[in-house]
Amino acid sequence: MTLRFATAAEGALDLHVLEQGAVDAWLSDQPDHVAAWVRASGFEGGIGDTLVIPGPDGGPTAGLAGYGNAAARARVRFTLAAAAPRLQDQTWRIASGLPGQDAEREALGWLLTGYGFSRYRDQTAKTGALVAPEGIDADRVEILAAAEVLTRDLINTPAADMGPEALEEAVWDLARDHDAHVEVIAGQGLLDHNLPMIHAVGRAAKDDPRLIDMTWGDTGPHLVLVGKGVCFDTGGLNLKPGASMGLMKKDMGGAAAVLGLAKAIMALELKLRLRVLIPAVENSVAGNSFRPQDILHSRKGLTVEINNTDAEGRLVLADALALADETAPDLILSMATLTGAARVAVGPDIAPFFATDDALARAFEAAAPGAADPVWRLPFHDPYEPLIEPGIADLDNAPKGGFAGAITAALFLRRFVTETPRYAHFDIYGWQPQAAPGRTKGGIGQGARSILAALPEILDL
Template sequence: MSSLFATAPEPTAIPISFVTRAGWEVLCATLPEAAQRFARAHGYSGKPGQFLALPTPEGDIGHVLFGLDEPDARGHDPFRAGQLPGLLPPGVYRLANAPHDTRLAVLAFALGVYKFGRYRTAEPPAVKLVPPDGIDVAAIARAVEAATLARDLINTPSNDMGPAELADAAQALAQRFGADFTCVVGEQLTTRNFPLIHAVGMAATRAPRLIDFTWGDPAHPKVTLVGKGVCFDTGGLDLKPSSAMLIMKKDMGGAANVLALAAMIMDAKLKLRLRVLIPAVENAVAGNAMRPLDIFPSRKGPTVEIGNTDAEGRLVLADALAYADEEAPDLLIDLGTLTGAARVALGPDLPPYYTDDETLALDLARCAKAENDPLWRLPLWGAYDSWLDSKVANINNAPSGGFAGSITCALFLQRFVESAKSWLHVDIYGWTPKAKPARPEGGECQAARAIFALLSERYG
């Protein structure tokens, strides 16, 4: 990130003018006559995403024009400026005028620089940006570094990102900020009473584990983050088709985003007592894999009938949530890539969230909009709770019928939260299927910036 921003105003920085179709003629009239003729000769009109570099008389780049959506346009994208890093030639640039939201435009610019470079060399940014006045560069860097962490973890293929490697990444983050780190591994899960985490991960050659670290003043309000860390999901014996398995390296996206959120919290030194819990497993196929209609105890006590082995994320989260709930935190938050039903209902860009805390729900919606980190509230619809009933156990992890899959998953998890003062569940996708401004194809940081903004308001 430090390589992206120019450390001091550069007198030779190339100006970038943002323009809309409606404002193009006004802006055009302010340009030198030769630049106006050049722009018109190239058919420039200020349509969203339209880019044009205007030359100096010597043939260098003297000015850049970039089109934005109208702020009230249907489908307006506050991250449109995230296209610029992929369009600009090498150089130092500055904003010549204010986009609709300067902070979000700078954030989008920085997010748009990202390239996954673990297996192919990614060149450092060839562009630099002079931060506009009033922009908190440290806050932008914090958000982008967190997003980079989440993206890198998700984009790493599962052969290099199993439960142990995910634990290593969490431990490195914990050590960076002086957090206390522990990990419960393999058969220890059974002796320490995490039977559902063990059941999901026991068929894999790579041992399941529960990652656990704490940070901050114990006297401060307790905020606990729980992230689904299924490092690869075959679906288990209810095997996924190959098309659905293709991007299942992203099934630890909840864990990746929890680590991103934790990084922002610790870097900003928020006044809270943070705990992070990540059940890290691989849902594999083997002779000892859990079977449909198997019944397992849970940490909290209720027995769980396995209606579908591909509904494994809620199982590992159930034990972790129950463990977190034993401390009665002030706020308990879980993130997971949980249901295809959420994608059917809201698509890949708009994760649903669930809470019975009306103030939390409203505050989060406001923060999500302000941060352009979209979230949409869905109900914990009590009338569907009976769908989770089992004839032979206390609860079924995957009720038949196929309706309201994201809601019934949330209701399942709610059974394991009792003492927390407030609980928030977010069913993220963690993936951008088709590149868009500031969001390259691949692993994505979702919900973390919105939740961080909320926590900053409460505990900053």
Template sequence: MSQTLSRLVRDAEDAVPITCVTPDSWPSVEAALPLPQAAYARATDFAPKAGRIALLPGDDGRLANILFGLGDGEDRMLPGKLPGALPPGTYRFAPADGVDAAEATLAWLLGSYRFGRYRANGSERPALALTEGVDGEALARIAEAVAQGRDLVNTPANDLGPTEIEAAIRAVAARHGADLAVVTGADLARDFPLVHTVGSSSPRAPRLIDLTWGPADAPRVTLVGKGVAFDTGGLDIKPSSAMLLMKKDMGGAAAAIAAADMVMGSGLHLRLRLIVPAVENAVSGEAFRPGDVIRSRAGLTVEIGNTDAEGRLILADALALADAEAPDLLIDFATLTGAARVALGPDLPAFFTEDDALAQAVSEAGLACADPVWRLPLHKPYASLLDSKVADLNNVSGGPFAGAITAALFLRRFAPATRAHVHFDLYGWNPSTKPGRPEGGEVQTARLVHTLLSRRYPKA
């Protein structure tokens, strides 16, 4: 396991059991406890409320049992609170009605994550013994992919630029035997003009990274991730308060990389393509300007209404590349609009698709793996808000309404051949620590996409 996660162990006879309890199960659990432990639980006022913990001693004074309250069970990631709340040692989940041991194990792993690149964390993490029947290797692959994605989002821009995003994808490609192509320099300016335009203001060269994996004759699935290593807003510069978290503006790329890592690690039967345009939106004499008109890879001309709407520009060229082979399924991930956060908050990403059956499958996959999303409409009449008097379209609507919808409609213009297209508008950050979701970078929807693709294209 990564040093950022708790250890999983297979055999541990001395592992301390964790008994998960609900208000319904607590009376029978309490009745089955040894009398001293039951008395201790009552004396310490334990109740099966969500997140409540009781450390019960044995006859020798050592830790013998853990009681963990699940409350109403609405937060399925609640066991992710345990790694940060228990003393060093080895633990196991005791069998309990209504508790999914695999899901509890994954929550534990996700909750044990720590970002330690710049500050040593000397505290020993508790280990978890696998419950019989739980596929520890599969859960470890998912947790590792999430951890590495979180690391990318958490790393500040002085140590993570387009080159480092490329290096992260190269490492994933090498691990799974995938092919990789990178376009930079004059080739980028010619073939991906919007990516080049956004990234040309930075001394760190922009690039388009293109990974392929899997049998050529398998169903084609393409993931596209917005890789803006840092976003100043460009000449339409952000205020300082809005710039503080802009290291996370490559959160879409991190989610796409994590999802791709899970898919390849699971050996799903598909032809995977991962496309990441990686740039830094900086301010310099080379920066693109409001009012500029740029011809995209797709041939559409785009008037720049706001240089702080750069993510949709680089995604437009990447989506045009993906659309050229008309994949069976196209998914893009982006920290795109504040409007989606206003509508749904930081924990619930918005998604858009024209395919109702696909929308239902996406929602069901999110609920199945506790990685929820909410569908917003691609309301086509709003497309007129992107009209331009000098170009085929503007990159912003110029008004305060429907910002997430107009951004999604902008993107749809660049993938007309692909009908099964899902656009995720993410926040990519946990503002505060919740069970299984430590404060900091998050790869929202990566686990959802892995679940969705596992159902559609199971391992052959």
């Protein structure tokens, strides 16, 4: 689906955005009949409050949207998005009351309110149309919305229709839209090209495991995005219980996130060289599944003892990270729905990340509020390194004890990035458990907008 601003302001109705407590001041400048209508309605300016103001003939002439107060806005990612569905069947232009520094964020939230996943039944969201507020880069906001749509659609699609082959086709579609180049290594070719852990994790599935490699741009800093593409995760021979398997169509959320980010980078024509690596597999159960206590060889030459086949995401990411690291790019970013420990630490709403240097972390943290995309730094805590060293092999994919699971997973991944000084890993959830303004229940993008907003500073674009 395409989310866009209204193409013309002609015929649009004025929408006045009013904070809670500011209604009386606004009414003091309005005609008596307007003031009487608003007071009779009980409109107070709370978040989600709306009111259509009629003219003499009874038809709508203007509207009000509540903006709450500072404390209430701190609890809502996109404030005006709460009003958009209640102002449907009209086109609106912001006439007053929306702070300029909030306009781009609120305009994006309004657009995202129109998202509905309609592949299997019509879930088109009913919402008012919006003219792009003055002073914002409307094209950029529409690009951000399109990137989010791609990410949500990929995550929401069940594994029967979004296995490794279908995920590859989605990359081809994106590449064709932006004149990017794609190469794919699949099946036995993974062993021939020294990508053994990707092969081991995915070899039991009907769809061949594969590494999808998309490149775009020929000038500027070199950025590599690596996204976990586990299209469904049964847990392998360490089979997940049914309750834990229920959302595993979203285990390719890291791949969906980096593809949304890549779409935005290419559409904005950022002056950089982009590479996207997606190890796409399904972690299935069959006679040739990899087993607990197996020792896997990696592209990096490190050996990995398998103590839980359900800790497979770090295995496929490791081979892809090792490949990325061989060219020593300016920055490597990995994104993955990797650990339950990250959810325990920060919940589903925040994208925790790890960074190899403080300046990189500060850039993400500074960009997050304006991008309406909260992130939180967790540490690469070196004293925990022994936890991922089992003795029989170089690394352990599932350290015993259960402590610091997100950190030990990130430390595991860092072992495969040795030639690239700047590396960050985002351990995202990729799912909105309950609907919120601008964020439908289901697949969701996390981290990508903060990364995009931080890239100009990080890469000196």
